[in-house]
Amino acid sequence: MSNFSTLFEPNNTILTFLMIKTFFFIEVIGALALLRIFVAKGPSRLAALATVVIAFIGIAAKYVPPIAGISGTEVGRMASLILNQGVFNAGSGMALPVLVSLLFALSYRLQGRKWWRLDHLHLLCALGFFGLWVYTLI
Numbered sequence: 001m002s003n004f005s006t007l008f009e010p011n012n013t014i015l016t017f018l019m020i021k022t023f024f025f026i027e028v029i030g031a032l033a034l035l036r037i038f039v040a041k042g043p044s045r046l047a048a049l050a051t052v053v054i055a056f057i058g059i060a061a062k063y064v065p066p067i068a069g070i071s072g073t074e075v076g077r078m079a080s081l082i083l084n085q086g087v088f089n090a091g092s093g094m095a096l097p098v099l100v101s102l103l104f105a106l107s108y109r110l111q112g113r114k115w116w117r118l119d120h121l122h123l124l125c126a127l128g129f130f131g132l133w134v135y136t137l138i
Helices: 002-007 012-023 025-039 043-068 074-083 095-109 116-137
Strands: none
Touching: 012 025, 012 116, 025 043, 025 095, 025 116, 043 074, 043 095, 095 116
16 A cells, blocks of 8 residues: 555655746746846847846746736737747746756857856756756656
């Protein structure tokens, strides 16, 4: 009977991954990109601006429909599609975090970058987040 009782207990790693994916990753990378907008110049600033815009769209798609009470409307369905786009699995919701992270990584490679510690913070966040993602797939 012990196998049946553990069947409905969620794995802590999966819960941690879902919490970080839902509430932290896009917001943190968007904040790092916002800092890069203020300190960088040229193409690096433009890549950081694109990161902030995509992160803002994702954050708005996540929080605005429930707060405004439009979850069941066409706008709510479009927001749900934005949030639930998958990379390898349809509906996994990983397309937005991957896109935001790649755009911010692009700002590291372009001319005009400053504050290299932002890139180190991004690398730590990305390694932790994507490591958890791979671990949940195994």
